[in-house]
Amino acid sequence: MAQQVRYERRGSTGVITIDNPPVNALSKAVRQGLVDCVMQGLGDEAAKALVVIGAGRTFIAGADIREFGQPLEPPDGNFIIAGLETAGKPIIAAIHGTALGGGLEVALGCHYRVAVPSAQVGLPEVKLGLLPGAGGTQRLPRLIGVKPALDMITIGDFVRAGKAKELGIIDEIVEGDLLEGALRFAETVAGRGTAGRRIREREDKIAEARSNPVLFQEYRAAVRKRARGQESPLRSIDAVEAAVTLPFTEGLKREREIFQELVTSTQSRALIHAFFAEREAMNIPGVPPDTPTRPIKTAAVIGCGTMGGGIAMSFANAGIPVTVVETSSEALERGLAVIRGNYAATVAKGRLEPAAMDKRMGLIKGTLELAAVKEADVVVEAVFEEMAIKKDLFAKLDRLAKPGAVLATNTSSLDVNAIAAETARPQDVIGTHFFSPANVMRLIEIVRGAKTGRDVIATTMKLAKTLAKVPVLVGVCEGFVGNRMIFQYIREAQFLLEEGALPWQVDKALQDWGLAMGPFAMSDMAGNDVGWRIRKQQAPTRPNDRRYSHLADEICERGRFGQKTNAGWYRYEKGSRAPLPDAEIEALILAESKRLGIERRPIADEEIVKRTIYALVNEGARILEEGIALRASDIDVIYLTGYGFPAWRGGPMFYADTVGLDKVYADVARFHAAQGYFWRPAPLLEKLAREGRRFSDLDSRKG
Ligand SMILES: NC(=O)c1ccc[n+]([C@@H]2O[C@H](COP(=O)([O-])OP(=O)(O)OC[C@H]3O[C@@H](n4cnc5c(N)ncnc54)[C@H](O)[C@@H]3O)[C@@H](O)[C@H]2O)c1
The missing domain is CATH 3.40.50.720 (NAD(P)-binding Rossmann-like Domain)
Structure with missing residues (x-):
């Protein structure tokens, strides 16, 4: 275990090397190894400064994601980082590859940071529904100022070494060999002590924000718009605000509390599910990773x-x-x-x-x-x-x-x-x-x-x-999977129009729920004529077996193919893709309800979401049962990467699991009674609901 981090002395500098392939994740063994080696380095009288460096292709690429959600075993990150920061000898983080999440937090605990030009740093926790939980939200604003820190923490994007130097995260870019450069750097700072270099003691960069609470209000408003429905960016702002309003150790405590809330949240579980689901999709029973492949050069x-x-x-x-x-x-x-x-x-x-x-x-x-x-x-x-x-x-x-x-x-x-x-x-x-x-x-x-x-x-x-x-x-x-499910969803969205909704209401409800785009704006973008041409070739529908709303044909008969004709479910100004509500469509829908003898009623957003999203789920269950998809998480990946499904909902199947399949099934059965044929509950959904199980229980996930 101990050799995952090792200590050696090079001249007058102690070198701590983290060697936990493939990405030097901060596993328990690495955390313990770091504590041991830092102690050793501090006790080594001949070492005037310490360098922390990663073996292999990277510095520390982050926490071990598999440990999330489980009780974290000591030593914890904050303990290690405090140990680095309060040490009496200068400690230099030498960065290549990536210093991400806990990796960057370790580097922020050091007194100096040097990096090769290709290195990248970042705090991407927000993408997993979390926030940097080992001081990142407290130290980064103290180092580079509140606004740039908020950007890095709430968006989670990586920053290249050059930009990181401009921001003040990196002190020196090392051309050539990183360790040699870091050792040279260490010699120049060896005698200087560490007092002025402890980020926890710095106040200059956060002073301005302290007298400017509006900054946080404005930032929150912008993030609410940008990250519709997502909790972690907003909670990250709370943590950064704590860095400004509270003493350092209190701020750290606040950050930890928020982290604990997020780590058990459904959104974080959904995002972590999405992360693993994408990798799991490569796993194909009967086609092991060592299956020979053919070379593809042209x-x-x-x-x-x-x-x-x-x-x-x-x-x-x-x-x-x-x-x-x-x-x-x-x-x-x-x-x-x-x-x-x-x-x-x-x-x-x-x-x-x-x-x-x-x-x-x-x-x-x-x-x-x-x-x-x-x-x-x-x-x-x-x-x-x-x-x-x-x-x-x-x-x-x-x-x-x-x-x-x-x-x-x-x-x-x-x-x-x-x-x-x-x-x-x-x-x-x-x-x-x-x-x-x-x-x-x-x-x-x-x-x-x-x-x-x-x-x-x-x-x-x-x-x-x-x-x-x-x-x-x-x-x-x-x-196949995606379009077969989307047919059900679109059909239901159109039936909602006949019953009382309007396209812009349906789209808004689903966008507010988190989808990148509602079904009608999506159909206008893809072209309403595509489905129309296919339907025209199909056999006429039986009266009790209504396959789709006649409205879908009606708009095409009027030449409203979507964006390409500047009119579809919406109207479009020439040269613009912004969908605008259209009185002609409203009149058409009202007339269709009348023709069908349907008394229009107000439809709540909640019903819109259930009717459309559960239509996806019910068909997804059939697809699973038929073996068309290998696993529920594959269906989620398809929706997350191909259909603008919000990652923080985890995909339609994961979402249904979080609602509870018993509840989803009860609603589907209710829709079946009210709407008929198309809502026949998928037998698999019914079975899992009765057994109190989830779709994810069917997926055998390999570690
Ligand atoms: N458009 C979409 O959103 C979409 C999405 C996924 C899959 N697809 C599928 O992709 C395929 C192509 O769709 P598209 O939207 O690009 O169509 P398209 O009409 O834009 O393009 C088809 C092209 O194929 C050419 N072509 C026709 N017969 C040919 C032949 N025998 N040899 C060489 N070229 C020939 C045509 O000249 C035309 O340029 C279809 O099978 C479609 O179902 C389309």
Whole structure:
């Protein structure tokens, strides 16, 4: 245990090295080791100063997340950090990689901080629904001032070494070898003592805020807007305010109290669930991590429309050369121009170097020759959503693609097995359901066909990671996981209109609840005509089996396809994407209620949330039962990364668990009695509710 932290002397400096791969997390053994080694260093008369450094690729990347929620075993962070800070010898934190959370707090307990240029520091606890609980909220404002500290703590973003030096977090940037630089630095400060360097004793940077309580009021108002519904950013402000209004040790106590409240909160549990769920999604029974994968060095994308263009960009962004194939030079030119325009917009925003744009554009080649796919290790088809076209294409790909190439389809609704059956190599065919815009959205539903090979699954999951995406493995069914669930949700949102709500009320209720966007604004963005065209091809509905509200067709018959026609469920000013309530829509909805003989009633926001979110949950339960998703947490990942579901709710399935499945089931059964067919409770939901269990009880999480 003890060798996770070791002490040695180099000249007149004691060096404390933390060696707990992979990221030097502050486990119990590391905490104890730090205490022991600091004691040893302070007792070593030949050591005039101490350096704390991380072995391997980083300083301390934070607490051990797995210890959250459990009683923390001593020694605790505050004890260690107080020991560092009050020591009589100068202690220098030498930072490379990342100093995050508890890692930065340890560094703030030191008297000096030096870092290599690539190092990053941050207090990202807020992203897990927490706050820095080992003095971060008390020391950082004393070091860099209240406003910059609030920004770092309530947003949780990382700060690069250069910026950190400007802010005053880092004292010196070390070019070249970190330890050598830190040792040189240590020699220069060795004789100086530590009195003026203890952050706890500093008052200068917080004095101004002490006489300016409005600062906190204004900051709270801004955060309420920015972090809608989320507790931890607001509670972090309380803790920083305590740094300003209370003596240091009282402030520390206050920080600890708030930390304890947050660590047991549902929001924190949800965010930690989301963190682990994303990693767990890579875990596929029957496809162990050592499953051989095929090398992917070159790619081809068929179709350079909305999706194909974004997918090609994703490859280029990852440095993989990609050939895009189109049917006409006009379509190809148009597609490549959109790609160029997207990159240029990023350059204009200062988020991409012009040289990087040129490099990426250089990786994308356009052609009208399908035969060009013969070079590609992976081919992603993104042509029109028509089975006949896709079948024809896959038959051709079967003849043209090199043996062993992964043949992927981006279909959002068609049967991957039927597409695979057009080839003599169905084991190589898989679905890669990207989300729009494909160069931005992180989610990919990886659709496993009945015959898809295990190595092809492993290869595609790995490829998705290379593309900086979040892959989730799903099975074949209409709409796969995400869209199959969203149909139910949208249907229910539309029924609410017939019963008494208006689109802007439904959207606001769900946005207030935490969703990035309500269902009607979302439909307007995606295009209302997409579903309309599909419905027109479907069999007419039976009278008692109403599949959807007629309103959805009515607005399309009026040409209201959404943002692209400046009118949908909302109206839009030319050139603007801001949805505006529209009297025409209100009149239309009122007339539809009348036509259906429904007496409109006021609908509470609570009913809106339950009717729509439980529609997701009930369908999610069916999907789980059918084995289309491997685990409830995978469904959560899909909603968190693909549908703007608030991370602090943990995803629809986790949310249902937190409500209690007995309560969710009771409401679903009630809706079933009132609304009929579509609310048939999923048998799995009913079963778990009766047994007093949760969806998460079904997920076997490996440690
Ligand atoms: N748009 C979305 O939000 C979205 C999201 C996920 C998945 N998808 C799926 O992605 C696929 C593409 O959708 P899209 O929105 O990009 O469509 P799109 O109409 O924007 O683009 C399709 C492109 O494919 C080209 N094309 C058609 N047949 C071709 C062929 N035989 N060879 C080469 N190119 C051909 C067309 O010229 C067109 O440029 C569809 O299967 C769709 O269901 C779309």
